[in-house]
Amino acid sequence: MATRTVVKSVLSRAQPEGDGATVRRSIGSPMLRNLDPFLLLDEVFVELPAGFPDHPHRGFETVTYMIDGSFEHEDFTGRKGRIDSGDIQWMRAGRGILHAEMPAEGTKVNHGLQLWVNLPKRAKMAEPLYQEHTSAELPWADLPNAAGRVKVIAGDAFGVKAKVDTVTPMMYQHFFVEDGKAFDIPILSTFTAFIYVLTGHATFGATKVRGEAHTTLVLGSDGDALTVETEPGIKCDFVVIAGEPIGEPIIQHGPFVMTTRDEIIETIRDFQFGRNGFENAVNWHSSIGDRRRVKW
Template sequence: MMRLKQHMGLVSSPTPAIVVRLGNNTPHRRRATRSRIVSSSASDAAPFEKPRAVVKKVLAQSQPEGQGATVRRSIGRHELRNLDPFLQLDEFTVSKPAGFPDHPHRGFETVTHMFEGAITHQDFAGHKGTIRTGDVQWMTAGRGIVHSEMPAGDGVSEGLQLWINLSSKDKMIEPRYQELERKDISRAETEDGVEARVIAGEAFGVASPVYTRTPIMYVDFTMRPGSRLHQPVPEGWNAFVYVVDGEGVFGRETATAHHCLVLGSGDGVSVWNRSARPLRFVLAAGQPLGEPVVQHGPFVMNSHAEIQQAMEDYSYGKNGFERAGQWSSSA
């Protein structure tokens, strides 16, 4: 129970492929889209009929998390409790001996996107691996995962972790993983200096091989000084930008590193890097689920009764948590 309490704070050549691991760790392969240069300049794209404006700007604040680690949280703070279907966004900075030791999850997905360094993940189902600079792990916790996320090697490990809600029909599915090495992430760039690494969804006609149960777009953009971008975003989807490095103009709003920008309704967002240094940001959008969200730390369900059930299942080792009591990442 001590581990649970630590994580239960209340908050309401060939074409590359990725490996998809299901609950039984059976590998399946999905074909990725080749990297390519987009001949038409992003700055020449037609303006949107309904451009998305920035409706909220949140500076991610540093806070302790896990065991000696620090995260900058934007989504999941009181200023921005959630943005359906997104539950939480942390920019993490961690080095040994700090980390995120054994903890449970149920009812949502985590997307871990490494900027620098490496994190070793292992869980009670026997899955273990290390995600390194530029790699992405898309973990569907479903009915239950107990895992650890600890820095591998010396130095500082940095990245983003995004929590994505699952619909009520998917909350109790078997856990699964989709893991992309840096070289296998779909990539495109324009002639005037905009690079897109497509982690989910599509940009510049290049699609990610990741399967998303909740329809999601997640693109890591880097823009050279002076470049412009006009990126379509599906209407009706909630969307945000997180600035990783540099300074950019998003619609009419200027933002610098560690700011999360919530975008209003519309069919696309325009970005201009008018600074003298590169701009890097993540654009994420998702189709709202429109369902009740009840969150208690690492459990996200649709009702308080389901949260109570999740806590009971974890405590007594049942309904997906059968191996929780006998497993330790340090064993």
């Protein structure tokens, strides 16, 4: 397998988001706008009373991966839920969701990743759908060379297939690598791919680019694998996310992502007037958002 090179490195900077929350944003920032099919990646740090009160989405998916802590979720259909450490929520907003995401009562600083995945035009107005899996339900695979383990969230890794179904082919994997190890990760050369380093550091790719914590490394399309090496005494955990590009125009207005400006204008009107998927949005307020709303 030919190993891919790292073509861009972006250190995510802390910034305010939602209501009093702090995120480290890489994809979606001025340094790295859209990475088709990925729209946004936030590393989230939040504790009550901060959070993400009532806000809408249309035209894409939100993927919330809880690394530590607990978040509660509530939407305008009456659905309520909670994700705890290690759990995943894959939410297809489709034609419309109005929801709130807030730290659970009694938790300290809650830490996780939120990824926005674009939907192709054919699926943007589909009915909303949730895929939720607890940490215990998510499969794991052993790495070559006794290098560690990987949690398989989407796609497949080293013979283990994830439970999540995706609209377009993609992979989302969380690697926990021991110190002083080297191995290759297969990644289709046709996939847009990046790494986000959470803790420790390692070198990645053909030219051995060093990846530090809170850094996004974008991979070139010059190979079908990624070489990873850790130093003696230094462990590293990171996610690898990759997906097949959609190749359609991306027109974004805050939490709405469509393919034309006219569709965005229609989406804003639909939300304002409570129609075409936003019927339940009229006069709805979540209980967990303390009856506060984000105004878009």
